[in-house]
Amino acid sequence: MNVAYGDVVMYALPQSKLQVAISFKRFWLFGADENNIHGALPDIKVESSKALETVLERI
Known part of the structure; x- marks a missing residue:
């Protein structure tokens, strides 16, 4: 991440x-x-509802 939080109290x-x-x-x-x-x-932007379908297609 480009920005992070730390030094916790x-x-x-x-x-x-x-x-x-x-x-x-x-x-x-x-x-x-x-x-x-x-x-x-992500390398490929996909709607969350189509995530599994897209992965299976790409495999």
Whole structure:
């Protein structure tokens, strides 16, 4: 990913006492900007409803 979060602080919620992790830093790869916040992009764009059909055709 071009942008990742890190340096986590643990916090206990006051009412439920559940532990949560909160990131307080954002790390950017060199040259990344606000438009690059995504994971891996597919080689072939396919609607989710046709994903299996497309894979089977390509095999």
